[in-house]
Amino acid sequence: VHGPGQRKVVLACTDWAAVTRAIAADHGILEEEQYLLQEPEGADGTRFYRLERKMDARKLYFSQASISPSFRDGRPIYELLNSIDSGSTDPLRALEPLDVVHFDGKWWSCSNRRLWVLKHCSASIAGKAVWVRVQVHPADGKFREKYTTTNGGIQVRITTRSRSPSPASRG
Structure with a gap:
């Protein structure tokens, strides 16, 4: 093995x-x-x-207070949510492992956007296990730097993207 x-x-x-x-x-x-x-x-x-x-996503906690509504590649998090709910994406097989840390007796996710999707998919809401592969990391300075949750990791806020002000029209 x-x-x-x-x-x-x-x-x-x-x-x-x-x-x-x-x-x-x-x-x-x-x-x-x-x-x-x-x-x-x-x-x-x-x-x-x-x-x-692998771990049941329902047993993981958010390490950050807020997340962006889009992944780094620009795809909206809701796109992945719909893909999982429709059955076209199997979280266990298709998703990259979530980065997790064991800290203060809990498993914390450093992959908060994907965790949000997994916690909000219909199977999770219905109380069913949602298995996902994980990669365990140490609770080092890098983790503690990004550890911003203010509610024990129970929920995370989705930020709204502010638009840049349009250039003033010259006239």
Whole structure:
């Protein structure tokens, strides 16, 4: 298994359940948070898996007080929300992993716009788990610099884009 931090771990397990139990014991990743992707078998028939961590987006907290209504590439966050709600985008498979930090006993997202989308999709609102891959980072100075929530990460405000004033007409 290629696990967290790209560490290669050898497990003497023959069935799927034994693999997930061993990962939980050795890496501290709950079975429900394991996302195992099977890789091509070795020449000797050895099975290889790549381990990614997944979490239910409903259990993550916002690290920032506000977000922009658009992603860095200019796409509106509502476009992704509609794509997930229509079923054309599977958050677990299609989205890049959310960057998360464990701090003060909670899992905080540094990917606040995508987290907002996941928390507002119809499955989440209906109380269903919305699984997404995550990449765990340390609670370092960079995280604390961007940690601006004022409500314990429960909600985030979507900022409105202010338009630049139009140039004064010359006349």
